Amino acid sequence: FVPQYESGILNGWVHNVYLVPPFVREAIRPQHIQYLDGTRHSGPQSSRAGIADHLAGGPKSARDLARATCTDSQLLFRLLRVAVNAGVFRVSKGASDDGSPLFANNALSDLMRTDHPGALHHGLQTTGIDSVASWQHLAASLRSGTVPFQAAYGQSLWEHLAAHPDQDVTFTRAMAVSEGGPALSIASQLDCSEFGTLVDVGGASGSLLADLLERHPHLHGILFDLPQVCERSKEAWAAHKAHLLNRTRITGGSFMEADSIPAVQTDRPAYLLRFILHDWETSSALAILKNVRQAILTSRHPQEATLIIVDQVLKDDFRWELPYKLLMDINMWTSVGGQERTLSEWQALLAEAGFGQPVVKATQGYNSIIKAKLQGAL
Numbered sequence: 527f528v529p530q531y532e533s534g535i536l537n538g539w540v541h542n543v544y545l546v547p548p549f550v551r552e553a554i555r556p557q558h559i560q561y562l563d564g565t566r567h568s569g570p571q572s573s574r575a576g577i578a579d580h581l582a583g584g585p586k587s588a589r590d591l592a593r594a595t596c597t598d599s600q601l602l603f604r605l606l607r608v609a610v611n612a613g614v615f616r617v618s619k620g621a622s623d624d625g626s627p628l629f630a631n632n633a634l635s636d637l638m639r640t641d642h643p644g645a646l647h648h649g650l651q652t653t654g655i656d657s658v659a660s661w662q663h664l665a666a667s668l669r670s671g672t673v674p675f676q677a678a679y680g681q682s683l684w685e686h687l688a689a690h691p692d693q694d695v696t697f698t699r700a701m702a703v704s705e706g707g708p709a710l711s712i713a714s715q716l717d718c719s720e721f722g723t724l725v726d727v728g729g730a731s732g733s734l735l736a737d738l739l740e741r742h743p744h745l746h747g748i749l750f751d752l753p754q755v756c757e758r759s760k761e762a763w764a765a766h767k768a769h770l771l772n773r774t775r776i777t778g779g780s781f782m783e784a785d786s787i788p789a790v791q792t793d794r795p796a797y798l799l800r801f802i803l804h805d806w807e808t809s810s811a812l813a814i815l816k817n818v819r820q821a822i823l824t825s826r827h828p829q830e831a832t833l834i835i836v837d838q839v840l841k842d843d844f845r846w847e848l849p850y851k852l853l854m855d856i857n858m859w860t861s862v863g864g865q866e867r868t869l870s871e872w873q874a875l876l877a878e879a880g881f882g883q884p885v886v887k888a889t890q891g892y893n894s895i896i897k898a899k900l901q902g903a904l
């Protein structure tokens with residue numbers, strides 16, 4: 527409890543901002559969520575459920591919550607007091623036996639329940655993995671140039687996740703809900719009527735691909751990610767999305783290796799990279815795009831292929847940019863050595879990788895859909 531608590535105080539607010547859906551972001555001071563999330567990491571496995579889970583059945587006192595989460599009731603009370611003040615949780619009518627207040631979920635803390643469809647839960651746990659320790663190395667990285675996560679853990683986030691399957695599962699789940707709920711989902715904003723087969727490059731659990739396949743019955747899909755991620759996805763799809771498997775192939779590899787990304791043998795291929803390129807600095811992002819281009823060139827209809835990138839497009843004049851987007855840019859550096867990009871940076875990257883002028887559409891959320899064809903394709 528204590529280490530999480532301390533690091534939450536020191537570093538919480540910056541990285542937590544990106545985990546809070548846009549519609550609630552302004553309503554809270556997110557560092558308080560981090561504190562409370564910290565309570566989840568203490569105690570035996572059975573106490574991993576968050577405060578919001580324990581309140582799902584109705585209001586509880588700090589003492590009862592402390593008992594359920596194996597935490598110190600006085601400290602927990604003080605944290606809950608701050609949280610309520612910041613708009614997370616509420617105080618319910620009535621009082622407990624000893625006269626202390628009863629805490630209850632409100633709309634925001636409801637989002638922290640593990641069973642909530644737009645759950646922040648996994649994202650919040652992910653901060654425990656990839657951010658808290660990393661942010662402490664940010665200042666040093668200004669001089670050393672070492673990616674803060676690498677400095678903190680001695681390995682990249684991707685290596686760390688491969689070595690810690692439980693955290694990898696949490697990370698993948700966090701990705702699946704990272705848009706902040708169905709209303710903001712890319713699936714609802716990406717028209718796939720013009721595509722025959724869509725390759726989700728670095729598609730994690732394939733939740734976006736599955737959503738797109740459900741919405742577009744004509745569409746075929748290929749889910750591509752690291753081998754260990756794909757192994758889990760195969761099991762999950764067999765259990766929960768079996769009805770889509772006749773239109774889907776799940777195949778592991780590395781987008782860093784030439785010839786690893788699958789080619790498409792049907793017409794109108796699309797290659798989707800959502801939240802991929804912002805994970806990488808320019809030379810690696812360029813290598814990935816060139817490998818995608820190679821996959822397109824070995825497909826049967828390269829001229830029909832569409833590259834779709836979903837990521838942020840930063841304003842050239844950063845004074846008018848939303849703080850969240852600029853914080854996300856720093857978060858990309860601290861966790862994976864990546865960056866967000868302006869339109870001119872996207873244009874330069876795509877041109878160098880052999881793609882034509884991109885068409886950019888802003889989405890309801892913070893991200894844009896960037897589409898491009900091969901250079902010279904109609």
Ligand SMILES: C[S@@+](CC[C@H](N)C(=O)[O-])C[C@H]1O[C@@H](n2cnc3c(N)ncnc32)[C@H](O)[C@@H]1O
Pocket residue numbers: 684701702727728729730731734750751752755779780781782799800801802805
């Ligand atoms: C930030 S996540 C984005 C996941 C997904 N596209 C989404 O939007 O939810 C980055 C993904 O890239 C995958 N990845 C990292 N390195 C990779 C590599 N060398 N080859 C293929 N996938 C990789 C990770 O496993 C992870 O699923």
